[in-house]
Amino acid sequence: MNKLIKIVLIFQLFFLAGAANSATNDILLGPGDILKISVFEQPDLALEVRVSESGTITYPLIGEVSVGGETPAAAEKKIASKLEAGGFLRNPHVSIIVSQLQSLQVSVLGQVNRPGRYPLEGQRTLADVLALASGIAPEGGELITLIRTRENETTREVIDLAEMMRVGDVARNITITGGDILYVERAQRFYIYGEVQRPSQYRLEYKMTVLQALAIGGGLTLRGTERGVKIKRRDSNGVVQIIKAKHDDLIQADDVVYVQESLF
Secondary structure (H helix, E strand, O other), rough: OOOHHHHHHHHHHHHHHHHHHHOOOOOOOOOOOOOEEEOOEEEEEEEEEOOOOOOOEEEEEEEEEEEOOOOOHHHHHHHHHHHOOOOOOOOOOOOEEEEEEEEEEEEEEOEEEOEEEEEOOOEHHHHHHHHOHHHHHHHHEEEEEEEEEEOOOOEEEEEEHHHHHHOOOOOOOEEEEEOOOOOOEEOOOOEEEEEEOEEEEEEEOOOOOOHHHHOOOOOOOOOEEEEEEEEEEEEOOEEEEEEEEEEOOOOOOEEEEEEEEEOO
């Protein structure tokens, strides 16, 4: 093979590799990603490998290479540099194709219609990811828990989706990144019993009042009295408080509404 043909083939190889990786050149490699690595005219160095939890791979001749947090292009240069520095090849042309982006996936759990793991293709917001999971299920609530791990530190944040929509605060529609976990809580509940037509547990709606709670419970029985409504509520220390309720008092999560029997 003459030198000119070799140069042309090298150019074509890198052109095709660039086209295949055009969608992933700006991503950062991470644990779980599967890479297809090849070196021009070196078939023995072709390898498919998974990035370890520590962000490294093991490559022939040069051993362990840290690629976590690197772009595919940067990882190519790093492997090529090690091959040349070790005296194994002169001017090696390394190509990396990312066949699976496990590190750029988000887990969506809890009360969604399609819980599971979803790939993040480009920038995705909280609302985008919920749409990928086909939205919140009927039993789902307004609170979403985001668990995120960065540099071995795990944080937990609770986002009120309904409040975000009500006020139109786009800042709360945060960008979701690889490795994040979203958990959609079950809708908050309250309980009603005593002299009502349908004593049971019910979904707590936004700013629900005592009067609305009585209506959801089917209204009073013939023996019930609106003047005998009490709320049993646990305080921050877990102690149950008994509150004499007014019609316009707001119901809170896990409240127990009790309707007494009329004495007359």
